[in-house]
Amino acid sequence: MTTDVEITTAVSQQFPSAKPRASLDCPAFDVPAGDVIAVLELLRDKQAYDFLMDVTAIDWSAEKSPRFTVVWHLYSSTKHTYVRLAADCTSDSEPAMPTASGLWSGADWHERETYDMLGIKFTGHPDLRRILMWDAYPYFPLRKDFPLAGLPTELSDADITEEIKTGVISAPMVGGPFVATPGEPMSEAEPRAKDEAWSEQRPKG
Amino acid sequence: MPTDFSYPDAAAKAANASLPKEYDAEKMSLSMGPSHPSTHGVLRIQFELDGEVVTKADPVVGYLHRGDEKIAENMTYNQFVPYTDRLDYLAPLANNMAYAIAVERLAKLEVPARCQAIRVITAEMARVSAHLMGLGAYGIDVGAWTVFMYCFEEREKLYKLFEELTGARFTTSYSRIGGLQRDVPEGWVQKVDAFCDQFLPILEEILGLLSRNKIFLDRTVDVGVISHADAIGYGLSGPNLRGSGVANDLRKDRPYSGYEQYEFDVPVGSKGDCYDRYLCRGEEMKQSVRILKQAVAKFPGGDWYAKDARKIFAPPKDKILTSMEELINNFMIVTEGPQMPAGEVYFEAENPKGVLGFYIVSKGGGVPWRLKIRSPSFCNLSILPKLCVGNMVSDVVSILGSLDFVMGECDR
Numbered sequence: 001m002t003t004d005v006e007i008t009t010a011v012s013q014q015f016p017s018a019k020p021r022a023s024l025d026c027p028a029f030d031v032p033a034g035d036v037i038a039v040l041e042l043l044r045d046k047q048a049y050d051f052l053m054d055v056t057a058i059d060w061s062a063e064k065s066p067r068f069t070v071v072w073h074l075y076s077s078t079k080h081t082y083v084r085l086a087a088d089c090t091s092d093s094e095p096a097m098p099t100a101s102g103l104w105s106g107a108d109w110h111e112r113e114t115y116d117m118l119g120i121k122f123t124g125h126p127d128l129r130r131i132l133m134w135d136a137y138p139y140f141p142l143r144k145d146f147p148l149a150g151l152p153t154e155l156s157d158a159d160i161t162e163e164i165k166t167g168v169i170s171a172p173m174v175g176g177p178f179v180a181t182p183g184e185p186m187s188e189a190e191p192r193a194k195d196e197a198w199s200e201q202r203p204k205g
Numbered sequence: 206m207p208t209d210f211s212y213p214d215a216a217a218k219a220a221n222a223s224l225p226k227e228y229d230a231e232k233m234s235l236s237m238g239p240s241h242p243s244t245h246g247v248l249r250i251q252f253e254l255d256g257e258v259v260t261k262a263d264p265v266v267g268y269l270h271r272g273d274e275k276i277a278e279n280m281t282y283n284q285f286v287p288y289t290d291r292l293d294y295l296a297p298l299a300n301n302m303a304y305a306i307a308v309e310r311l312a313k314l315e316v317p318a319r320c321q322a323i324r325v326i327t328a329e330m331a332r333v334s335a336h337l338m339g340l341g342a343y344g345i346d347v348g349a350w351t352v353f354m355y356c357f358e359e360r361e362k363l364y365k366l367f368e369e370l371t372g373a374r375f376t377t378s379y380s381r382i383g384g385l386q387r388d389v390p391e392g393w394v395q396k397v398d399a400f401c402d403q404f405l406p407i408l409e410e411i412l413g414l415l416s417r418n419k420i421f422l423d424r425t426v427d428v429g430v431i432s433h434a435d436a437i438g439y440g441l442s443g444p445n446l447r448g449s450g451v452a453n454d455l456r457k458d459r460p461y462s463g464y465e466q467y468e469f470d471v472p473v474g475s476k477g478d479c480y481d482r483y484l485c486r487g488e489e490m491k492q493s494v495r496i497l498k499q500a501v502a503k504f505p506g507g508d509w510y511a512k513d514a515r516k517i518f519a520p521p522k523d524k525i526l527t528s529m530e531e532l533i534n535n536f537m538i539v540t541e542g543p544q545m546p547a548g549e550v551y552f553e554a555e556n557p558k559g560v561l562g563f564y565i566v567s568k569g570g571g572v573p574w575r576l577k578i579r580s581p582s583f584c585n586l587s588i589l590p591k592l593c594v595g596n597m598v599s600d601v602v603s604i605l606g607s608l609d610f611v612m613g614e615c616d617r
Contacts, residue, residue: 024546024548051437052440056564056575071577077453084549084551104438105588105591106587109584109586132270132617133270141272141275
């Protein structure tokens with residue numbers, strides 16, 4: 001069975017650009033966006049990480065740069081271990097990442113979801129449409145600058161809009177649910193009912 | 206008297222005839238769902254059909270999207286527990302446990318043996334109840350109504366036990382970070398044992414209604430075959446993966462919550478068709494009962510929550526009402542959430558539908574910065590565009606039933 005040290009040396013020998021990443025459980029690497037597919041292929045073909053369990057991304061908030069980090073989790077059905085890869089998107093305004101759908105068919109939907117939720121374009125993806133939200137939805141809801149209550153938008157179907165004479169409205173947040181915001185000071189993180197239903201007419205703050 | 210006419214010849218001639226283009230069969234577009242009984246919830250599949258044969262299938266998911274990951278980023282770890290019920294709402298107890306263990310891995314917290322055993326018992330009961338639901342619904346999909354009634358009667362017995370344990374039948378919210386909502390009531394474990402004893406013969410009877418049933422075999426054998434390579438490539442998990450002959454079971458391969466103490470087998474299929482997936486589920490229920498019997502036999506005493514996790518698990522109510530320090534502690538946990546170190550963890554648990562994963566990115570404090578839910582149903586459905594093509598629409602119903610997905614978990 002390969003130990004964590006062996007997999008670390010195997011990856012860093014082949015790819016000096018891959019740096020070990022802080023992790024509480026499995027081996028993890030920070031990889032430049034350009035090398036990701038090659039590292040994934042190495043892990044799959046040479047290190048027996050045959051399952052792509054998950055693809056997702058993290059938004060480190062609009063103030064940070066690099067803002068977006070895409071994360072892959074691989075699992076080996078023979079070694080019974082995980083490995084995590086992370087790559088920062090070079091652009092904060094137009095985040096992009098090469099697609100892994102050529103290596104695993106399952107990456108198709110994971111990448112569509114990551115695009116849908118966080119707006120990361122996977123270059124070379126065969127069919128990068130929204131998957132959970134409808135096709136014409138204008139926002140990326142898991143970005144940190146998107147409010148929990150949602151933003152008012154048009155409905156997907158013009159006929160229904162005409163019938164009910166309204167679009168998608170923000171969730172009313174006054175009186176709950178009690179939500180907390182991560183960050184310091186701790187008194188700010190205390191869960192409380194907030195009104196986050198701001199819009200163009202009713203600005204934030 | 207010889208004749209130059211036979212039906213197969215006519216069909217072959219028609220197929221090979223170079224007819225003008227206007228004689229080409231027109232492809233039909235058919236939308237199945239989102240409110241179709243055989244799509245088990247709100248899945249919609251946009252088909253392109255040639256006659257009754259599927260030439261293209263595009264699943265449209267997201268009708269039940271509630272933004273669980275966004276919600277998780279906006280509340281404390283404890284507040285998110287009830288939302289995990291609503292992922293795979295047919296096995297909330299298993300989701301509760303997976304989420305609790307994921308956060309405990311982040312906090313590097315070990316729960317006592319009694320807590321682990323209770324979690325294993327509830328998770329296996331949830332597995333039996335989820336598979337009963339899947340089996341019953343599958344029976345209806347392929348035309349066997351009786352199975353559904355039998356399964357629901359057994360499931361009802363389990364729900365009575367859930368109610369006695371958690372106070373709720375459906376959305377249990379039973380696990381807490383570092384422990385459980387409450388200890389098991391007196392005599393409850395014996396009732397689980399009694400359920401197991403009476404359940405096995407009934408399970409045999411239920412499976413006997415299907416396993417050698419000519420109609421059922423016609424509908425499932427060699428239908429919707431998933432190859433070994435496809436099952437891995439699409440990241441399938443649970444009985445759908447094992448039906449294709451890949452013996453992956455995290456309870457065996459990466460035991461959590463004390464699964465290494467129990468003896469059980471991992472059933473695998475040989476062909477990867479709908480029938481194999483059905484067989485795997487049936488056998489898994491028997492193995493779950495085996496685990497339950499063992500867990501009940503050596504049910505440990507001791508604490509049912511982690512006593513050393515003072516900043517994570519709230520103290521018992523009587524202490525809160527009598528001790529100032531415990532009162533402050535409880536206040537801090539409720540208002541600021543359980544205090545977690547900064548870091549990232551990814552934990553997966555073997556749930557009834559497959560592998561449920563939680564990826565948590567913490568910056569410290571009581572609220573996750575990012576919480577990603579890796580849902581088995583979402584991954585299991587991603588194979589549909591490949592699996593449906595070439596089948597008849599009626600076989601698609603059989604395939605959907607055999608994949609046994611839950612849209613609450615797929616759409617999150």
